Amino acid sequence: MLVLPKGLRHIPGHLDRAGQEQLVNEIRTVVGQAPLYRPEMPRTGKPLSVRMTNCGDLGWVADKAGYRYQDRHPVTGAPWPPIPDMLLQLWRELSGDSRPPQACLVNFYDDKARMGLHQDRDEQDFSAPVLSVSLGDACLFRVGGTERSQPTRSFRLESGDVVVLGGESRLVFHGVDRIYPTTSTLLRDGGRINLTLRRVSG
Numbered sequence: 001m002l003v004l005p006k007g008l009r010h011i012p013g014h015l016d017r018a019g020q021e022q023l024v025n026e027i028r029t030v031v032g033q034a035p036l037y038r039p040e041m042p043r044t045g046k047p048l049s050v051r052m053t054n055c056g057d058l059g060w061v062a063d064k065a066g067y068r069y070q071d072r073h074p075v076t077g078a079p080w081p082p083i084p085d086m087l088l089q090l091w092r093e094l095s096g097d098s099r100p101p102q103a104c105l106v107n108f109y110d111d112k113a114r115m116g117l118h119q120d121r122d123e124q125d126f127s128a129p130v131l132s133v134s135l136g137d138a139c140l141f142r143v144g145g146t147e148r149s150q151p152t153r154s155f156r157l158e159s160g161d162v163v164v165l166g167g168e169s170r171l172v173f174h175g176v177d178r179i180y181p182t183t184s185t186l187l188r189d190g191g192r193i194n195l196t197l198r199r200v201s202g
Contacts, residue, residue: 002155005143006165011094013077015160019086020186022137026084027106027135027193030055034073036108043064049113056083056103058200060122069103069200073132079101083197091197094164097128101197106130109192111181117144117152117173120165120198128199135159135193139195141167144173159184 004010015023030166036051039062044148054060058069059080074078091101107115118128134157141163154177157163165172179192187193 002153004155005145005172006146007165007168007169008069008143008172009162009166010096010155010157011162011164012158012160013160014090014191015133016115017160017186020160022197023084023133024135024186024193025084026086027142030081030084031042034038034059034078036177037073037074037075038076040064041125043090049099050107050109050115052108053106054103055081055106058103060103060105060198069122079104083128084157087133087195090133090162093164094129095129099197101128101131101155102200103198105198106192107194107196109179109194111137111178111190113181113192115176117142117148117175119146119171119173120196121154121171123198123200125199125202126170127202129164129170131197132165133195133197134161134163135195135197136184136187137190137192138179138180139192140180142177143177146173148170148173156180159186 032054141157142154
């Protein structure tokens with residue numbers, strides 16, 4: 001039996017198929033206003049394998065200048081669109097934090113995309129959890145401890161699953177080892193969408 005770190009919650013199938021379809025439509029509206037783009041690694045400028053965009057008051061961006069939050073799309077210069085009400089409701093239901101999320105990162109993974117082990121630590125305040133929603137193809141999600149050298153364990157995330165990183169797990173290392181192609185029919189052309197809701201400041 002897989003034992004998850006204290007403070008990490010995996011909620012399988014929290015969104016049913018109808019809810020997933022509704023959320024995908026909401027995200028298509030977001031992407032229509034704030035197009036997906038390919039971020040770059042700081043210093044090296046190497047493109048990440050995922051494409052991304054954001055919604056909310058702030059959006060997380062990565063480029064040669066570093067990782068940061070800003071209030072505008074780095075390519076179009078337009079403000080980020082608002083976070084869909086459906087995601088705000090999920091946050092109210094599952095986060096345990098009365099303050100609304102300020103940012104929602106939208107990552108799109110094709111079947112070759114990965115995400116290396118990392119911490120979500122570009123925020124000013126770590127008291128609120130990170131809430132993550134999976135849509136589309138399944139993935140193998142890896143989670144470790146708060147130090148990179150600590151042991152890791154992996155488990156599969158399916159479309160409709162929610163993961164909450166809070167409390168002692170707020171700063172655990174985590175990543176995506178692989179995508180399992182054609183495991184979902186939710187997205188017309190396949191792939192996986194991951195939505196990550198965060199508070200940035202106190």
